[in-house]
Amino acid sequence: MSRFPTLLVLLTLSVAACDRARAQAPPASAGDQATPLRTAGDRPVDVRHIKLDLAVDLKGRRIVGTATLELTTLRPLSVIRLDAVNHQIDRVRGTRGTAKTGELRFENTDRELFVHLPGAAAAGENWRVEVDYSITQPITGLHFFGPSKQVPDQPLMAWSHGEPISNRYWFPSQDHPAERQSSEIIATVPAGMECLSNGRLLSREKQPDGKVKFHWKQEKPHVSYLVTLVVGKFSVTRRKWRDRPVLFYVPPDRAADTERTFGRTVEMLDFFSERFGIEYPWEKYAQVVVDQFTAGGMENTSATTLYRGVMHDDRAILDSTPDRLIAHELGHQWWGDLVTCRDWSHLWLNEGFATYSEVLWYEHKLGRDEADYLLYSKSGSGRSGGTLTRPIVDRRYPSPRNMFDSRAYPKAGWVLHMLRHRVGDDAFFRALKRWGTVYSYQVAETSDLRKIFERLLGHSLERFFYDWTERPAHPVLTVSSRYDADRKQVRVEVTQDQDGEPFALPLTVSFAVPGRSEPVRLDLAVTEKRQLVFVPVAARPTLVRVDPEFSLLAEVKEKKVRGWWVAQLKNAPRVPERLRAVAHFAPSRKTADRKLLVETLAGDTFYGVRLAAAAALGRVADDLSREALLAALQQKNPRVRSAAAAALGSFSKNAAVVKVLETAWADGDPSYKVEAAVLRSLARIRTLPLKTLEEALARDSHREAIRTAALGALRRRQEPRSVEILLEWTGPDRPRRCRIAAIAALGERVIRVATPPAVAAKVIKRLTDLLRSAGPRIRAAALQAMRRMGGSAKAAEKVVASLAEHDPEGRVRTAARDALKALQKEKTASAELDRLRGELDSLQKRNRDLADRLKKLEAK
Template identity: 60%
Template sequence: MPRSRSAFSLILTFAVLLGAKTSAFTEDALRTAASRPVDILHIRLDLDVQLKAKTVAGSATIDFVAIQPTRTLSLNAVGHEVSLVKVVGKKTGKVSFENSGETIDIDLGRTLSRGEKGRVQIDYRVRDPKAGLYFFQPSKAEPDVPLTVWSQGEPTANRHWFPCLDNPNERQTTELLATVDDGFEVLSNGSLESKKKLENGRVKFHWKQAKPHVAYLVTLVVGEFEIGRTEWRGRPVTYYVHKNRAADIERTFRNTSKMLDFFSERFGIEYPWEKYAQVVVEQFMWGGMENTSATTLYPATMHDERALIDGNPDWLIAHELGHQWWGDLVTCKDWSHLWLNEGFATYCETLWAEHYKGKDERDYLLYNESKQARSGSALTRPVVDRRYPDPSTMFDSRAYPKGGWILHMLRSQLGDDDFFRGIQRYGTVYAYQTVETNDLRQVFEKLYGVSLERFFYDWTQRPGHPTLLVKSSYSAKEKQMKLEVKQTQKADPFHIPLRIELTMPGDEKPVVLERLMTDREFTSYLPVQKRPTLVRVDPEI
């Protein structure tokens, strides 16, 4: 649905609002995607989980293929107590290794040729890690804290509890076997293959993720939960909550299946995973985490009847569910391109609000997000930023609200039909792969034969935003309206499509000026018989 209007007014500011800043970037090290001398094919974790002792112990079996001739396999592994490493295959046996406390470097015993597969088994223990895996238990000060553990891998913390290549450009299938005390539930990625009671009275869960994903999306949650169960198109949809919040499952998660329908249809790609679970855990330090097929949520997600009077958790549920496509199915290749995860998920909040509550609700949400998109680091650093001190610093207003606004502006320029067709192509072409910003741009360019290089340059490769000063004056003698538009930011002009409407007395149909602004300023004259009662810039937003 091509539309002539632009959607820039909320990301633009006028007259007295903040101007773009262009201070020099801090010269942090240049960041690029990690090299991949091997491709990890599968990780199998078989772990004994001791909640009171705050330990996990067992083995990690890792299948891989050499991309380059490889003698040493280096894995991220922080704080692992490694007791044994062996090569598994025709000649199974122990091999030597170096454990630095940050990595495990395994001597494979010979050089694997390009394309040759290998398998290693690492026996290890982790004790109450500093990150990645968080244990909780009751104490005298907090007697009501439940005995539980949950993981949080993004951006680079899962290396604290299992060995892996902990980079977003490495995908593998995974499975997790966890042995826990009876009465506790275990949640992880993929499908539940089995749940067996052992002779010692403990219980072993076996979860298997059959489609590849990145290491930071691997999850482990153990606790005593009430589980709500339903289905969506034959797939399990489950809700794990503290037992005292069981009565709030329906009202909190009531729109999950509707969202699965909506996003599957809106993106033209059916929800891609074996199940969808949402688990609300103790003292989760973030709003939510989009672990593949198993989202973790913070306690405030739960709403009782009174809480729903003032708000609802749909925005968060939509955000994390949207990630199952954008972040999980298609993942940014490097943290410089994080907006391809978080900007998309933020825009999923907008899409759901538009679908469920209408355009006014959508526009109000966009208005609030525009304030954040024009603040903080978005003023001084680009969305695609290759110089950052740590991956965690990329999780800011650039990746979330500004990223979402970039998609809304692109949708406005292309029209709904072309935008969503492009999104479907992007998600289909790059399913189960990693991407960078140029991949998204080139999908649209190949589909429609239009250059979007300037659009992506302005909005992803440079900081700040345009600020506009709009002046209008009417000449009764000449019966014309003079419009002067100027970009006042110090930085070079942005290329922006503008629509200006003049509301005329006694006339329902406005006089319209549409123009692609490429220079710092322009002046236009519009013939009108009377003085307009209102001048509106980008009026549909």
């Protein structure tokens, strides 16, 4: 007997045994703890009023003063707990009813303040608790800005941002959406400064030392995260709406753009008051534009805070409108402020309604096509990200910030759109009025909304709310339509292809039939994974429309003959239908299909469809597409010109395209976005002189469109100078959008371009330094760059790990955890390689032992 087959069998058995042992072993723990279950906490006290009397020291980045909380005990207790992070507490005083109790004993843990009452309080007692405190440079919640060595021209300013749980960083409170109270801020600020807060301005008094004391009072109850304080130099424009002040606070250098940006606010107040059936509920409406705001906008009660990007000059208005953001935040004054989600699991009741307010305003002001186009964009984002794995109403989340994703915004907006279609326009807005009336100045949860609709309208909506708020993902439908000439009928098959159980949904399919003025309509209740229907028609339909009213959030795949697709592209009346037809023809390389897209780019009546056709032709990048895109550069609509310029970036090293784009860059364009798209495409298809990119970095533009295009182009450059430029643009003296773009480009460049170790180390050091930045968006951007760099940035592992545990911003902690996984991947891979080497060594030793045993057996 030969020994080699025996050894092979033994070796195979050995490997199989190792594999079986590995397969039977429990999976290695990832080290992550289960996400905690979140429910609303107890309310042992009812906070009725919060009064803050503060001296604001802008230069010292400090507030000093007294927080007075008026509250009622809801049960017997001896200790009152307040959220108060890093407060310096000097003393606490109490008043029981009308009797002062003097100073109260307290414990300050740097996260919470525990106030000990003198003897147990009975349920129903009224207390006033006064906390003398100070805070210097809060970690978050209240943000201070001013001149520094790096940014000597930064204006002095302070603004708060409390959502979701950041106001506890600058005043003691019950910092949870279930707690509503009236509020009052008395703020003493430096001379020459404006001060804005919630409610009515009761007084503005000059003090003996030249400072000014502002007294604002919010009479009606709201939640603590909506309390706001803004101090700075502003140009203030005053309007009136039904005898209530309407105020616009903007940076002095943008005063000329105030009317262009905010000029439709009064009309919006009229529209939403009528549409919602509830008059605007607060004492005034102010909008204030601040530097370096951490969000697009924040709907503080009666006083919305907005980022600088909302301001539109005469060129920016060609590319976009501020109305979407302004309508969103104004909609919140009803949905989020008047009626507030009971806890963060029900955040969609705030954000979904505000998101849908955008759509309602577009319908009213801009027309159905613009509203449909907005819904179409939200349909894509509403079927991505967190929506795929988590439900809208979700009680498991690491921190409240994690709930602010595509579930709470676009998907939630779409849920309301579907609900409106389900019950009808009149019924929907009647129920909306009832919702806002019943829960005015209260908190509510999802079941409350469902019950309002059910009781008023008589609909059973339990399955609707289950499908759309309690389970993740969305329907994935395949709709197959085929005409049978012999039977004069259309065979329609609908399948639900998503994992898990079917959704229950209404689906409409309509058929344009020759000789009929009205289409044949199929209204199908889809409840199964597969349903088959035969629709009688008098003749072959000329157009088949699936979901013609665009009322379903679903991924819809259609199977039908080419002629019906052509008819949809050319003749469908709704924008989303034509966009779906563009998407159908986009992957095709057939000349006839490309000609259809060329015709669409040249002639569709809505610019959004032309944009989609331009993008599709850019992906094909042939001669036919090139000529159509070059021609589109001359279209009147700047958004189409921008899309055409972007699509031309696919024509690498094409001399004709390069020449046209070079001319377009040299000539300029009224639109910032067109110029940015031209520059971005030029950088893709040829190596631009570095001087050109440096010149682009000197150009101002709306939301830094041109500079960010130039910084993005630098990620592909070989010259060492490109790294130096990017490092310069990460500095605190540069606009935040540019800093973020430069940070991203640095991370990409280290991966894309061969980078000397010393240069890579310099990049990593800068990114690590940026992790200590005061701005959460800068920290998050640096972490995202490190995540892309992976193991090459492992020198920053300790700092990243610390942020993953301790950063006050939820978005930063999430970015840090993602970065940490990437940084440790190389270490994990190395450990896995060591393990495999050890297994191989062990296997080889076992096989040597087996060979020795076999040799001895053969010797016998």
